[in-house]
Amino acid sequence: MAVTEHKTEGAPAVTPAGWQPKIVAFCCNWCSYAGADLAGTSRLAYPPTVRIIRVPCSGRISPRFVIRAFQRGADGVLVAGCHPGDCHYSTGNYYARRRFLLARRFIEYLGIEPERFWVKWISGSEGSKFAQVMREMTEAVTALGPNRKVREAE
Amino acid sequence: MPRIGVFVCWCGSNIAGTVDIARVVEAAKDMPHVVYVEDNKYTCSEPGQASLRASVEEHELDRVVVAACSPRMHEPTFRKTLETAGLNNYLLEVANLREHCSWVHSDKDDGTEKAIDLVRMAVAKVAYHEPLYSLSFPVTKRAVVIGGGIAGIQAALDIADSGHEVVLVEKTPTLGGRMAQLDKTFPTMDCSACILTPKMVDAAQHPNITLMAYSEVERLDGYVGNFKVTVRQKARSVDIIKCTGCGICFEKCPSKVPNEFDLGLADRKAIYVPFPQAVPNKATIDREHCLYYTRGRCRVCERVCEAGAIVFDQEDELVEIEAGAVVVATGYEQFDHSVYGEYGYGKIPDVITGLEFERLVNASGPTEGKIKRPSDGKVPETIVFIKCVGSRDESKGVGYCSRTCCMYTAKHALQTREKLPGSRVLVYYMDVRTAGKGYEEFYKRTTEEYGATYVRGRVSRVYQKGDKLVVLGEDTLLARPTIVEADLVVLAMGMAANEGAGDLARLLGISYDQHNFLTEAHPKLRPVETNTAGIFLAGSCQGPKDIPDTVAQASGSAAKVAALLSRESLQTEAQIANVNQELCSGCLWCETTCPYKAISAKTITERVHGKEVTRTVAEVNPSLCHGCGACLPACRDGAMNLLGFTHQQILAEVEAVWR
Numbered sequence: 148m149a150v151t152e153h154k155t156e157g158a159p160a161v162t163p164a165g166w167q168p169k170i171v172a173f174c175c176n177w178c179s180y181a182g183a184d185l186a187g188t189s190r191l192a193y194p195p196t197v198r199i200i201r202v203p204c205s206g207r208i209s210p211r212f213v214i215r216a217f218q219r220g221a222d223g224v225l226v227a228g229c230h231p232g233d234c235h236y237s238t239g240n241y242y243a244r245r246r247f248l249l250a251r252r253f254i255e256y257l258g259i260e261p262e263r264f265w266v267k268w269i270s271g272s273e274g275s276k277f278a279q280v281m282r283e284m285t286e287a288v289t290a291l292g293p294n295r296k297v298r299e300a301e
Numbered sequence: 302m303p304r305i306g307v308f309v310c311w312c313g314s315n316i317a318g319t320v321d322i323a324r325v326v327e328a329a330k331d332m333p334h335v336v337y338v339e340d341n342k343y344t345c346s347e348p349g350q351a352s353l354r355a356s357v358e359e360h361e362l363d364r365v366v367v368a369a370c371s372p373r374m375h376e377p378t379f380r381k382t383l384e385t386a387g388l389n390n391y392l393l394e395v396a397n398l399r400e401h402c403s404w405v406h407s408d409k410d411d412g413t414e415k416a417i418d419l420v421r422m423a424v425a426k427v428a429y430h431e432p433l434y435s436l437s438f439p440v441t442k443r444a445v446v447i448g449g450g451i452a453g454i455q456a457a458l459d460i461a462d463s464g465h466e467v468v469l470v471e472k473t474p475t476l477g478g479r480m481a482q483l484d485k486t487f488p489t490m491d492c493s494a495c496i497l498t499p500k501m502v503d504a505a506q507h508p509n510i511t512l513m514a515y516s517e518v519e520r521l522d523g524y525v526g527n528f529k530v531t532v533r534q535k536a537r538s539v540d541i542i543k544c545t546g547c548g549i550c551f552e553k554c555p556s557k558v559p560n561e562f563d564l565g566l567a568d569r570k571a572i573y574v575p576f577p578q579a580v581p582n583k584a585t586i587d588r589e590h591c592l593y594y595t596r597g598r599c600r601v602c603e604r605v606c607e608a609g610a611i612v613f614d615q616e617d618e619l620v621e622i623e624a625g626a627v628v629v630a631t632g633y634e635q636f637d638h639s640v641y642g643e644y645g646y647g648k649i650p651d652v653i654t655g656l657e658f659e660r661l662v663n664a665s666g667p668t669e670g671k672i673k674r675p676s677d678g679k680v681p682e683t684i685v686f687i688k689c690v691g692s693r694d695e696s697k698g699v700g701y702c703s704r705t706c707c708m709y710t711a712k713h714a715l716q717t718r719e720k721l722p723g724s725r726v727l728v729y730y731m732d733v734r735t736a737g738k739g740y741e742e743f744y745k746r747t748t749e750e751y752g753a754t755y756v757r758g759r760v761s762r763v764y765q766k767g768d769k770l771v772v773l774g775e776d777t778l779l780a781r782p783t784i785v786e787a788d789l790v791v792l793a794m795g796m797a798a799n800e801g802a803g804d805l806a807r808l809l810g811i812s813y814d815q816h817n818f819l820t821e822a823h824p825k826l827r828p829v830e831t832n833t834a835g836i837f838l839a840g841s842c843q844g845p846k847d848i849p850d851t852v853a854q855a856s857g858s859a860a861k862v863a864a865l866l867s868r869e870s871l872q873t874e875a876q877i878a879n880v881n882q883e884l885c886s887g888c889l890w891c892e893t894t895c896p897y898k899a900i901s902a903k904t905i906t907e908r909v910h911g912k913e914v915t916r917t918v919a920e921v922n923p924s925l926c927h928g929c930g931a932c933l934p935a936c937r938d939g940a941m942n943l944l945g946f947t948h949q950q951i952l953a954e955v956e957a958v959w960r
Contacts (some may be wrong), residue, residue: 170956176373182370195411198418198958199401201372201878203945207930209948216955218381236929237812237832237896246934278405289550 168288170197170281173212175205177235178270179227186281191255193281196243196288199224204228204277206239210250213264217254223263223288225280231269240268258296262287303428306337306362306869307420308353310344310369312399317459319403319412325368328417329806332424345375351383357386364430364616366423368396368416381664381721387660390434391945396423407780409904420956429950435872438924441525441625442866445470447518447805450478450856451497451848453630454504459859461509465866469504474515475579476501480631481561482656484663484670486848487712488743493676494578501580514581520958521627521809524897524925525835527870530622534854538586538616539572543610546574550602557589563660567667567677571603576757577665584610595737614914621750621879626862629819630839630855631805633796636691636699644763644792648674651770652763655709662716672720672790677768684717685772686728687760692795692845693731701816703795703845707734710793711744726753729760729774737847739921763790796845810897811836818844829858837861837951877926877944878890878933880919887917891932891941897926900932 174180180201186193202208205228213224226247228240247266255261265284269277306327311317322340329338337360341349343365356362365388367379372395380390396419406412440467441868446457448470457469469476481501483493505512510519513532520531562575569575571591572584585604590600593613603611635656638646646652651674653661664670669794674681688710692703707730714726733755735741747753758775765771769786776783798817799805806813809830812820819842822830829837839855841845846854878891882905892900903920906913919941943946 153693168323169958171955180371181373184373184397184400187402187404188369191938192405192406192407195406195415197406198415198422199397199952200422202951203943206945207933207943209934211948212951212955215952216958219956219959221958235832236927236931238894239896239929239931242359242894242931242934248913262603 162292163256166289166293168196168285168293170218170222170223170225170288171216171283172197172199172225172227173202173205173208175197175235175239176201176203176231178229179205179267179277181271182227182228182269182273182277182292185271186278187274189274191274191278194285196285197281203237204233204234204236205243206236208243210246210253212255213250214257217259217263217294217297222291222293222294223284225284226266227269227280228278230270232272252285260291260295261300262291263294303334303364304336304360304364305332305334305364305427306356306367306422307332307335307366307418308344308356309340310339310349310367310398311340311342312370313342316369316398316403316416319406320398320416321409321413322384324413325416325420325805328426329420330862332421334428335424337362338428342410344369345378345403345938348461349438349779351377353379354629355384357383358689364386364392364394364427366394366396366420366427367959368398368420368423370396370399371397372399382450382821389434391433392427392430394423394430403666411645412815421960422954422957425666425953426950429947429953431944433875433944435875436923437870438526438874439870440866440868441528441623442466443468443622443624444626444628444862444866445518445528445530445622445624446628446630448472448630448632448840448842449476449504449512449514450630450632450840451480451500452632452842452851453478453628455627455852455855456630456839456859456862457504458507459638459856460866461507461861463863464509465863466509466511467625468511468513468530468532470516470518470740470865471512471514472517473575474537474582474583474585475575476514477576477579478654478889480848481576481578482564482659483667484659485560485712485716487708488713488737488739489927495615498578498580501578502957505580507558512581513620514952515585516620518685518805518808520669524922525865526625527629527924528624528835530624530627531654532622534618534620537583538611538613538615538617539590539611540610541583541585543608544583545608545610546584547607548574549605549607550584553601553605555599555601555889556590556592558587564656564657566626566660578658585613594882605620605679614838625835626808627836628839628858629805629809629836629842631799631802631813633841634799634846636703636797637794638691639794640697642688643761645765646792649763649790650674651681651788654792654794655706655713656794658791660711662713662720672717672789677766679788680721681724681779681786683725683727683787684789684791685704685760685785686714686726686791686793687730688730688758690792691797699795699797699816702734704734705845706793706795707732707745708740708758708847709745710737710791711753713791715747715751717746718751718753727787728755730759731757737849756814758851796841799842802842809833809836818842829854829861835865854947861946874926874928876928876943877923878923878930878943879930879944880922881940882918884938885918886938886940887919888937889917890935890937891919894931894935896931897925897927899927
């Protein structure tokens with residue numbers, strides 16, 4: 148199998164050629180999930196790397212979901228909600244913002260590159276932003292290579 | 302063991318074009334608890350739904366995954382299908398194969414792989430689904446309308462006409478609001494008072510309307526259908542049942558105060574009725590200026606009042622009103638002119654605002670309708686109108702257009718030329734916006750028939766020179782500076798939100814924008830609702846509006862209220878937060894995160910090792926909970942869960958991303 152060398156801290160890792168990352172995205176129902184729907188209705192292509200999990204509000208997303216996704220082998224995790232001030236439930240995304248500021252530090256502490264964890268505000272009218280974020284994130288995570296740090300035995 | 306059925310939709314070629322349906326079907330058959338899989342050309346069509354119903358029965362399915370378009374599209378459709386198939390309608394999960402997969406990917410292998418993952422995630426989640434039920438609760442058939450301007454009056458009348466009780470709460474001593482201060486209304490030049498005052502009387506006399514003037518909403522508890530509104534009935538120092546409105550008290554009162562209704566262009570007394578057509582036509586004592594309250598003696602009004610209506614020791618009264626719906630119609634204020642120092646308002650007496658001009662041209666105003674300069678009472682010869690003051694001016698923090706100023710300035714220009722045919726009228730403008738029925742024609746008449754001169758450009762400065770006002774501006778069409786010596790300058794002030802709008806919004810639990818205008822639930826599709834169920838908006842509290850738009854929105858709000866109040870009961874959300882009281886330690890962090898005040902402390906008594914123990918736990922009010930789930934990550938004990946989106950369900954989805 149053809150391999151390309153990939154550099155991370157510590158031991159050099161190898162990334163199989165043609166490897167595609169798997170990204171788990173937690174999207175709030177009212178903005179980001181709708182934004183992803185709009186990307187679809189507008190036929191805006193993005194890499195098939197993302198698996199979207201629908202939640203009512205970004206405020207409902209528990210940091211343990213993010214950690215669990217990394218444990219199971221997610222190469223990237225996205226938390227997406229309404230723009231600050233636009234939360235369908237008025238304040239949920241403010242809680243999300245604070246929680247994930249802390250969660251990001253914890254993820255770093257676990258030894259996972261913080262660049263694997265993204266928090267984005269994507270409104271229901273921002274289909275193109277959703278597609279753009281997915282393209283950028285896929286590119287960034289591909290550059291990092293597979294997440295092996297906290298992955299449990301396969 | 303769950304018995305899950307998976308229904309994969311082709312959506313014609315929308316999904317089947319990029320996703321190999323046969324492979325998805327084969328893969329789904331091997332997923333845990335899946336006992337039946339079928340594919341349909343269009344699952345949402347009647348044959349598709351019929352097939353789903355039949356399969357539920359034939360294969361004794363107790364949970365269903367529909368792999369089709371976005372759940373935001375057809376989840377309600379399939380929930381109904383499940384219901385007709387005899388299943389609880391929450392035993393459904395939708396895998397989004399169209400918007401999130403086939404429409405954004407072109408490679409069939411990639412698309413199929415992803416589709417299989419999405420179906421696996423939905424299957425994993427649905428296995429944890431439980432039947433969910435809505436509770437129903439009764440509706441109090443009464444509405445509270447806050448604000449007694451034209452918006453509030455119209456909303457109250459329409460709701461009352463639909464047969465429901467209304468309590469109309471007005472902050473000032475009288476109904477009428479801003480519209481009562483206006484002289485004529487564009488574009489028909491109807492006299493504002495002539496079309497408004499009959500409505501004020503109608504509202505006061507309507508058998509279904511209770512009028513609470515000189516009152517303010519102080520508290521709102523409860524939820525849609527079951528609000529409890531606490532209103533402070535402020536002390537008027539007058540018994541409104543005894544007061545006949547004869548006026549002898551304010552004739553004799555010795556204390557003069559600038560009249561707010563005339564914007565200080567005339568005086569009123571400390572005991573007063575704001576204007577002659579006030580409803581209710583009852584006197585009010587302004588305690589800040591009354592000699593008895595400030596210096597302890599006078600009581601002239603008490604001596605002259607034949608009805609014996611003066612009650613000096615009257616106190617504020619708190620009234621609790623139960624209501625099913627609330628309409629907010631609190632109106633607007635003129636933009637704060639003090640930021641326009643360059644126009645000299647407040648320093649130069651002959652620089653006035655549009656609303657002051659309304660009082661000047663009004664036959665019942667301080668000059669009895671004669672246009673005179675406030676400084677010396679001279680009839681002005683050259684009058685300059687400056688538009689967009691406090692409107693479309695980013696430098697002053699108002700980017701928005703106030704929508705009414707173009708038209709009311711055209712009206713003022715027309716009225717000036719009509720009343721003073723020899724006068725010279727100059728209007729400085731940026732654009733003339735006349736979007737409304739008959740508006741453009743009206744503006745044309747102002748310039749063509751009545752001869753008002755429109756100058757395109759902004760005014761940079763106004764200053765006094767002798768008894769003239771020098772107006773420095775620019776004519777951008779001719780690209781040259783202009784200098785005009787005017788006698789009177791009228792600033793077409795924009796509309797701003799009421800000073801207390803933000804406080805009111807917080808009190809009611811509704812949202813407001815950066816300019817403190819109250820926010821509608823959706824700018825296009827839900828323009829009269831707020832994000833809080835049961836609270837509606839009418840008029841310019843939501844954004845600048847002219848009278849026709851205000852009345853239309855008020856009637857729209859009233860229709861929404863009538864529809865709500867005509868229901869016997871309402872259903873709660875089924876997907877709401879739920880406390881496991883055995884795990885709950887009663888820290889109540891959840892209570893602080895809840896935006897709907899749906900969580901409260903509850904004391905429970907239980908037997909532990911044969912002893913009775915009393916402890917505090919959290920409790921969710923299902924009528925108030927919207928199911929956002931913000932309380933879940935806040936819960937340290939893992940006692941809080943969200944029905945339909947439980948921890949187990951979401952973690953199952955996460956796990957299922959990998960086979």
